[in-house]
Amino acid sequence: MTSDVAAGLIEPYLCDDDVDRIIKWTKATITRIQEYMAEGNPGAEEMSGYWMQSQKTIPKWLEVMRHVHFLSEDEMRVVAKRPEHRFGIFYTTLYLQPTTYIEWETKKFVENGGKLMKQRVENLQEVKSMGFDIIVNCSGLGSRELVGDREVFPTRGQIIKVECPKLKYFFIDDLYYALLK
Ligand SMILES: Cc1cc2nc3c(=O)[nH]c(=O)nc-3n(C[C@H](O)[C@H](O)[C@H](O)COP(=O)(O)OP(=O)(O)OC[C@H]3O[C@@H](n4cnc5c(N)ncnc54)[C@H](O)[C@@H]3O)c2cc1C
Known part of the structure; x- marks a missing residue:
């Protein structure tokens, strides 16, 4: 981190x-x-x-x-x-x-009341399928792989x-x- x-x-x-x-x-x-x-x-x-x-x-x-x-x-x-x-x-x-x-x-x-889970996420669909209403992607440099954001370096x-x-x-x-x- x-x-x-x-x-x-x-x-x-x-x-x-x-x-x-x-x-x-x-x-x-x-x-x-x-x-x-x-x-x-x-x-x-x-x-x-x-x-x-x-x-x-x-x-x-x-x-x-x-x-x-x-x-x-x-x-x-x-x-x-x-x-x-x-x-x-x-x-x-x-x-x-x-x-x-x-x-x-x-x-x-x-x-x-927040709950913490620690695990690697391979794609956002994986998180969506867990049933969350809102997904905030704050994966930093990990966004390169997670969502293909090549502007992050x-x-x-x-x-x-x-x-x-x-x-x-x-x-x-x-x-x-x-x-x-
Ligand atoms: C030496 C140094 C000094 C700095 N000094 C300053 C300063 O004085 N002021 C300032 O504003 N900024 C400073 N910065 C920049 C600042 O640290 C970063 O911009 C900021 O920490 C980025 O935060 P973030 O939450 O986006 O990413 P991160 O803090 O990197 O958090 C991303 C998290 O996502 C997780 N993650 C990534 N991919 C996945 C995945 N696929 N599945 C699950 N989890 C994943 C990572 O494990 C990590 O925990 C400095 C940086 C450095 C290296």
Whole structure:
């Protein structure tokens, strides 16, 4: 499960082709994480930081972020680290440690009468024949085989945890990101 290893920054990255739907989902996600936080659960908090760009992009989903601020030339001189960092945006979003959150959602689901079955599904007809009214396909990369979705493909990602008390803000560019936690 990819969700179990994600770094957990809430940012609708590379999703601009269906932006209104993505904004709706992001708002719903933020509301849900706020409910999770309100119960005092671990691993979720606000996180502010810098997104450095080589080409200026102002995605519509920034409207969901807080404290959005386009960096001035003076700020860029301080924050930019590489020649490709030609534009910068500061904003505040949420960070969510996925493993503990998935445990919480699973518990809520079961408490509300949900039943869990763990098995490999070869095709959706197999699930339909079990008599469910609604089937939600959230098989991630498995969709390639399950429903022949060739638009889904794996990309490389590696998280390295380092001790760095100096880091106070997240830092994202086209190739890397550094998050707090
Ligand atoms: C290192 C790394 C860091 C990342 N950091 C971030 C981040 O900071 N922020 C962010 O938003 N995203 C991040 N991502 C991306 C994010 O993790 C994924 O986009 C997300 O987890 C995908 O979730 P999903 O539910 O679609 O798929 P998954 O979490 O992969 O879940 C799919 C599930 O379907 C099951 N499945 C598949 N096929 C079948 C089948 N035939 N029968 C039964 N079950 C099946 C799988 O076993 C799995 O449990 C990161 C990814 C990586 C690898």
